[in-house]
Amino acid sequence: MRTALVIGTGLIGTSAALALARRGVVVHLDDHDPEQARTAAALGAGTDKAPDGPVDLAVVAVPPAHVARVLAEAMRGGVARGYLDVASVKGGPRRELESLGLDLTAYIGTHPMSGSEKSGPLAATADLFEGRPWVLTPTQDTDTEVLNLALELVSHCRAVPVVMDADAHDRAVALVSHMPHLVSSMVAARLENAEEAAVRLCGQGIRDVTRIAASDPRMWIDILSANPGPVADLLSEIASDLDETVRALRALQSADEVKRREGSTGIEDVLRRGNAGRARVPGKHGTAPHAYEVVAVLIDDQPGQLARIFADAGMAGINIEDVRIEHATGQQIGLVQLMVEPKAAPVLTAALRERGWSIRQ
Incomplete structure (x- = not known):
């Protein structure tokens, strides 16, 4: 070319x-x-x-x-x-x-x-x-x-x-892209009129779930208009799960011990199915999911902090497999979560402590 x-x-x-x-x-x-x-x-x-x-x-x-x-x-x-x-x-x-x-x-x-x-x-x-x-x-x-x-x-x-195949592709992206975007938007929409005190409690979980909801709505109207059937089918299945989950949660409020146990079983079922589905998401380089240990480091919100952490990890001979950053609301600090192989976690923890980093368990 x-x-x-x-x-x-x-x-x-x-x-x-x-x-x-x-x-x-x-x-x-x-x-x-x-x-x-x-x-x-x-x-x-x-x-x-x-x-x-x-x-x-x-x-x-x-x-x-x-x-x-x-x-x-x-x-x-x-x-x-x-x-x-x-x-x-x-x-x-x-x-x-x-x-x-x-x-x-x-x-x-x-x-x-x-x-x-x-x-x-x-x-x-x-x-x-x-x-x-x-x-x-x-x-x-x-x-x-x-x-x-x-x-x-x-x-x-x-x-x-x-x-x-083209149609197989469209069903696949409905599952892994189009439907999750709508669900993310629905969760984010709950925040629009929420009390400020509640919104200030937002942590990494809600940020992860709602990140893609920041996308341009006009672009997504075009995308969803071209693939509405498969997306609607999936949302219908999620709606069924939501109905079952709502019933289970209501049962947990019951004074009847049998109903409470049924509610607990229903919640456990959806959580376990979520575990099983999440375990199928490919990990690093498209390989099977891998269980990493997390080394959490408290950092100041100053230039060069991340570079220092990575440099110190490199000097210790540790490869960082993944990283996440959680910012503290209203404060100039953050928590960096370094994902490493389990056997590398104690080595990295000791090396970073030696270099003056604050490690959170």
Whole structure:
């Protein structure tokens, strides 16, 4: 791949363009908002000038509702040898393209499983997709050259290619992305009119659950409108679980000992099923979940504190597997939770204490 055209310079399109430009590909940028394309170009993602002739690959990075129209225009204009989109749904756009009577041998639907609650070119980074799954949905009609171009794009972005059927992909993302976003928004909505005294008690748990609720509603309306059926099916199942859980909680208020035991059993059931589901979420590098020990360190909210902790851990020969930061409400301090292999925890604890860090059990 020597040349590419990225149509749509939001978070995903600009991030892909940055990764391609970093690998020496000449990237042309196009957007319905010329100012956004100029912004992406200023960031080093390519040029906002139109290509002189057909490019090797056209990457369509527009909302799902517009994918088919934009792809059809590009394909009819012969702007590239190969075409792909990066929308978060795959079955609908392909069926729309088929209904338009287009030759789809030069097209492949794809979806990088990476993003952010932020949007726009200024949120883009060349490493956004690094180590993340990138779904490819070829059909028996997909040209081998186009599949190879898509694989080359995935490689340049340092993502991990995953081949799936388009409709299977849509059911999967409903489960792992679209439905959780709505649930996160519903939880966050409870905070809107909550008393200030209650909101000030927010800890890491509520921050984790509501983080993705900060995303742009307009973008998510486009996404959910393209995949409503599978999401609705999942929410219906969650609604059933909620009904059962509410009944169990009400039973715990009963004066009847039998009902209280039934309520306790119902709550335990949903919690245990939650444990079982969480255990299936892939861990580091996509491997099976791993049980790490947590070393909690109290830090001041000052520049360089995290760098010092990581440097001290490195001097002790300890690899930090993961990290979380919990900020204290109304205070200039925080708690850094360092996840390490169980056998490394006592070594790291001793090393950090020796270097003056305050360790919390």
